[in-house]
Amino acid sequence: MRVVRACVCGSDLWYYRGDSEHGQDAIGHEAIGVVEEIGDDVTTMKPGDLVIVPFAFSDNTCPHCENGVQTACQNGGFFGAGEPGNGCQAEYVRIQQADGTAVVVPAGNYSDEQLASFLALTDVMGTGYHAAVAAGVKPGSTVAVVGDGAVGLAGVLSAKLLGATRIIAMSRHESRQKLATRWGATDIVASRGDDAVAEVMQLTDGIGVDAVLECVGSKDATETAFAIARPGAIVGRVGLPHEAPIDEVGTFFRNVGTRGGPAPVREYLPELLRATLAGEINPGEVFDYETDLDHIDEAYQAMDGRRAIKALIRVSEV
């Protein structure tokens, strides 16, 4: 695939900062692009097609894929994690398991905004959506979203898409509060810790929320997420847990559950692409920084310094 747009993920910063080791191949697991050449067995796309590629590849036929958990595919794996040729911050990427992984965008002339939205579907939007699905958000739900990074914001948009009528976004940053509100947040809670819990409980008449989207993974965020869940609610987790234990006794007595993990973006892509093409969602708005491959180091710096929510890399044109 010739890459058209790529972007930088918060988890890419682990390599950038030296917190995680990486091989010599390109980093990056988020890209959309144009099919350049196909393997002999590929049947669902042809050279010239514009395709969206989830951050994980999957055959989409094994029992785990058929069960909707493509991130547990028996023949799957992840882009940009060291396998040769599949890093997405590059001019070209090899898409393993192409039929089971990439989804073709219907032919058309798409704006920069639309391309950015397709790009957001590769990870952050699908991940926020996974949090909302895992948490059991349904029409009429009161939802809280813990975390105002790109994924948390996508969680707000996902809760709205799934019909939540009240969405409490927990955010301390004005620019992120604004996007959260534009995407459907009805309430903003800017405090943290016990204060945030008290505020959410007050907003919900002491009951707690029907569904919580945990989009951070830290100890504080996890504790807050479980504390504001009403009895019977589920905390949808998509933030990779960092020393964030689950209180197995407290959650038991309160009948509070948890689900989630690496998002099966491929499962959600058809619905999210439909909603994007229909103009129901515009997840590309999460990108607030843009550069090209030659200046990608600046994108890392901007995200590392929290000057950007999410950086888009313009690699080539459709």
Added chain:
Amino acid sequence: MRVVRACVCGSDLWYYRGDSEHGQDAIGHEAIGVVEEIGDDVTTMKPGDLVIVPFAFSDNTCPHCENGVQTACQNGGFFGAGEPGNGCQAEYVRIQQADGTAVVVPAGNYSDEQLASFLALTDVMGTGYHAAVAAGVKPGSTVAVVGDGAVGLAGVLSAKLLGATRIIAMSRHESRQKLATRWGATDIVASRGDDAVAEVMQLTDGIGVDAVLECVGSKDATETAFAIARPGAIVGRVGLPHEAPIDEVGTFFRNVGTRGGPAPVREYLPELLRATLAGEINPGEVFDYETDLDHIDEAYQAMDGRRAIKALIRVSEV
């Protein structure tokens, strides 16, 4: 309520053994009986009615009850936990929040077997059912039940009632294996720990099960439950966790969730009573020991010595 049948719960043994403190009022939170007298505000029952009483009382009108979590009722509590007059191993019990708690059995002449089944609905059957509901058991599911106590066995019966087509009962005791099989278990796994996990994985072609019912609460049982859950599955927990941490990172990467806690028996009673009256389930078969109030110490001894799965106390006749 004049008590007709009561029984002894595994958790009552904590008091019996001196592991937990208890006040001077009667122990016991499982009973069926005949309404003797009603309070001024009670409208759904009258003296002479046969009623089934869940182990927790609830108003069934507060937001948590309306949300189906009556064990979190804003005006609720538990029988036999020290509140005056509400211990169920007694001749008479005061039923708090009677309208929101007790369910009237349609008038009729019921056999000893049917009365035993009504009694089982007060706790073990509703609790096993909660595990199955929490775990998301649905028609066609492959289910594993960890624990072969009365609740685990009720979990097998519940999985069957909810349409599971394959039910793996993990049990080492022949009498319990037999009841599990009669109630719908298609496979019995008698081993424990790593061997049990390996056996379940082999039975499921290396995939794991769609839903797990954790009906013990110990560290070993919890580890086994999570290990045999397939990606995307939920472990339905009804065993009170005893130093049984949840691996928040491992469950995350495998997209394995958990739900459960104290069962909202009142929520399930209408459906479970319907199924019992229709002869679809016969949960009273779990009682394999019977005595009367004067000899209740023998029932405690039999359960403490694991000579009985569940002991029924015959207190009076309808």
